[in-house]
Each structure stands twice: as C-alpha cells, then as structure tokens.
Amino acid sequence: MLDTTRDDLVLGIVGTGLMGRGIAQIAALGGVRVLLHDARPAAVAEARDAIARTLATLADKGKIGRADAEAATARLGHADALDALADCHVVVEAIVEQLDAKRALFARLEGIVADDCVLATNTSSLSVTAIAAACRRPQRVGGFHFFSPVPLMKIVEVIDGALTDAWVGDALTALAHRMGHTPVRAQDTPGFIVNHAGRGFGTEALRILGEGIAGVADIDRVLREAAGFRMGPFELQDLTGLDVSHPVMESIYDQYYQEPRFRPSPITRQRLAAGLLGRKSGRGFYSYPDGKAAFPAEEPAPPKGEMPVWLSRRNAPVAECVAMLLEKLGAMLETGERPSADALCLVLPLGEDATTAALAEGLDPTRTLALDALALDRRRTLMRTPLTTREMAAAAHGLLAADGTPVTVINDSPGFVVQRVLATIVNIGCDIAQQRIATPEDIDRAVTLGLGYPKGPLALGDALGPATVLAILDTMHAFYRDPRYRPSPWLVRRARLGVSLLTPEN
Secondary structure: OOOOOOOOOOOOOOOOOOOHHHHHHHHHHOEEEEEEOOOOOOOOOHHHHHHHHHHHHHHOOOOOOOHHHHHHOOOEOOOOOHHHHHOOOEEEEEEOOOOHHHHHHHHHHHHOOOOOOOEOOOOOOOHHHHHOOOOOOOHHEEEEEOOOOOOOOOOOEEEEEEOOOEEEEEHHHHHHHHHEEEEEEEEEEOOHHHHHHHHHHHHHHHHHHHHOOOOHHHHHHHHHOOOOOOOHHHHHHHHHHHHHOOOHHHHHHHHOOOOOOOOOOOHHHHHHHOOOHHHHHHHHHHHOOHHEEEOOOOOOOOOOOOOOEEEEOOOOHHHHHHHHHHHHHHOOEEOOOOOOOOOOEOOOOOOHHHHHHHOOOOOOOOOEEEEOOOOOOOHHHHOOEEEEEEEHHHHHHHOOOOOOOOEEOOOOOOOOOHHHHHHHHHHHHHHHHHHHHHHOOHHHHHHHHHHHOOOHHHHHHHHHHHHHHHHHHHHHHHOOOOHHHOOOOOHHHHHHHHOOOOOOOO
C-alpha cells in the first residue's frame, strides 16, 4: 500500500483549470510536492502564478501563516511533458469530462509511471470503472471527486470502481486527510453520493411547480425558511445554471434506466432551450438586473378575523400542539366533535392533500384548509381544497400570521411542500444505503458538506421520525400511483423496527 504520509510524496495533476488548481493548492498546503501538467504549456505557469497569488492573499488576511504560504508555493512544480510525471506516486486527472479523453490520458500515463503509482480521476459524472477498464492495470485506478471551489468545499468522494483494489481507496482516503479534506467512500455508481442524493430537492420542487401547487418564490421561501435550507431550489438552480444542472438531471435519470425517483422536469428543458440559464444569463427563475437577484415581494397577510375555528383531532398528539399555538394566536377554538355551520375548519394531514383530509372527516371543503404541522416556527404553510372560499383562506392566513410569522397559502397537494420534498430526500438517501453505495455515516457526511443541507438525509429522516416519513411516502404513492414515491426497503424495515435510519446492517 502507498504511504501517503511520506515526506517525499509527489502528486501529479493533469489539467490546470479551476479544479486542477484547487487540488494543487490544498495538496501543497498539505506538504505534498505537486507537479502540474496541461496540454497547453502556458497554462501551467498561469496556474502556478494564480495559486501563488491566492496563497499570498490568504496569508495577508491571516488565514494561513506567511511561512506556510511560501512553503506551499515552493512545492508547486511543473511538468512540461507527461514524461516528467514518471516519479509521481499519485497522478490526478482533472481534464475535460469526456470518457475517451480520460481513457487516452491514462493509457499514456501507464507507459510513464511506475506500476504502483495510483491513477485517480476527478470525474463528476463518468464511470470510474469505465475509465479504468481500458487500462493495463485497472486495479490501481480510483475516483477522487472534489467539489468546486476545492479549497472551500471540504469534501472529496473516494470512488472504488468495480476493479479498484482496496488499498487504492485507502491511499486516496489518507491523502484527502493530509490535504485537509473529509473523504467519503463510495462504490462506483451514477452520481456517486452527493449528486445522487441531491436528486430529490430540485426535481420534487419542479414537480410541485409543474402541478401549479405554488409559484417559484413561494416554494423557495417555504423550503428555505420552514425547512431550513440555505437556498431555495430555484435560487440554487439559478446559481448553478440550467446549462449545468439540467444535463446532470437527465444524465443520472438515463444512467439509472429511467428510475422514477430521478425523473427530470420538462420545465428546465424548456427554459434551457430559451436561454434562461440563471445568474450567468441575467435571467432564470428570477431576473438579475445589474447582477443582483430581483426577488418578488411577498403580499402582506390579511388582518386577523373573529371567525370560530374547528381543529381536527384525527392526529391527536399533533393537534394538541397546534391547539396551543392557535390559542396563543387568539383563535376562538370550538370544542365540539363537529364544527359549527360558520366555523373555519383546519385539518392536519400527513402526506394527504386537503381534499382527502376534509372528505375523510366529512367536512365542508369550502370551509376547510390544511396546515402543515411539521413546520410551524419560521414559516407556516396552509393548503386550500379546490373549493375553499377566498374568505376562509384569508381568515386562516390572517390567524396563522397574527404573531408575525409569515404564512404561505398553496393549492391542494399531497404532502404540502416541506413534507413531500423532505420525504423524497430521505427516501433517496435510504436507497443509497440500501444499495450499499456508501455507509450511512458517509452518506450524511457527504450531503451536509457537499450540498449544505441542514442535516444529512438519514439524520433528517430520524428527526422527522422514520415512521412519519414512511407514512408520507405511502400516502403519496397511493394518491399518485407513481413509483417515484415507493419507499426504500431501508426505510420500511427501520420504520417497522423503530430504529434509526443510520443503523447499519450487522
């Protein structure tokens, strides 16, 4: 096995674009001698100068020591020809994302480096196994997938291809630690961990938009404020650019043979064709005059009325908490088993739409709204039936916003917004664990560091309760009859056993 802690370790990097430069910077700071190579000779000097300037700036800001910056800069060397990489212990390719190009590069490198040199690919979307299969020694090829910007994104996926020897992944894992990053181990599969686990957030939001349940800004507000994400899904797609995000959606969907959980939306395909890429084109889901996002203003809440309120007790534990909230808001709560003729009716469905919940209790759908009891603190979500009157919707909105907490009113939807998006994220994370692509701990670690979610998908499922997530998915699956919402066996078994989703197999 390669000892990546050795003082004389030499790392070759082929490709000096943004990713190659970032990898070189953290490697040099980790005490590794780096040799840079690029097909365009002038690019190496440009990259070395750019990294040196970055290190000097970090030193000026006090983020690293001056001596550390100078020492790291001194470790940056250049390889004018591939032959100059002959003495490298590890070579990382960070070239164009094309299978043939990567295969050709590794074939050339195999004639230059020693047989025990590790060849690593920084591919984000190609199969490590397919890249390695064309090599003379495929067992020494592994994936080493960093995220941009490399120095700030402290996560790297170490990918074991079907032919990769275990020691190769171990060596890359140790090297990642030396470079100051957190490695997560994954089997070679489309999207690896991060891009695989990230399918639920954006695609489910697009489905909500496509069904006319809520608009772009409302969906973003709900998922940012009520669910705790740093950015809404449409803000994120505008930041990434549809020219990047939509092809990834299609690629993973196709590589998984049209798995319904990853189904893309025609909305992004149409907007991509129209050139509505996001920030980079000045217009996406939002407009960006002068480069700054122009988010639409939210309508003010209507005044609080004096209408009596009847609260469903079908979900008794949740109803008790909501009743306490309504009393604090000054609601005139009715206590009878049935609502009076003039009462606003509030139901608290889990996975159901407002219509189904109203009919299940024999309520008048014109006077009924559903409240998402899973998210009540920073933003509340009310859901109308198709027949709910404007007066009743305004009364419910005014009441729930009486303490200053913003309220979003949406059209009828199984699972509101928060429930269905979170359940989808948890379910995909569970299935990654079920397929043994990565350990439960590495799945959550990769998602929190790579995607910035408030919790990893499995910890998120534990916070909601595995049985609750399963109930949401089962109800949505029954409503839509769409295998997109079929629950993962990993979730089903742990919900039935009453144990954490992070519980591995013995």
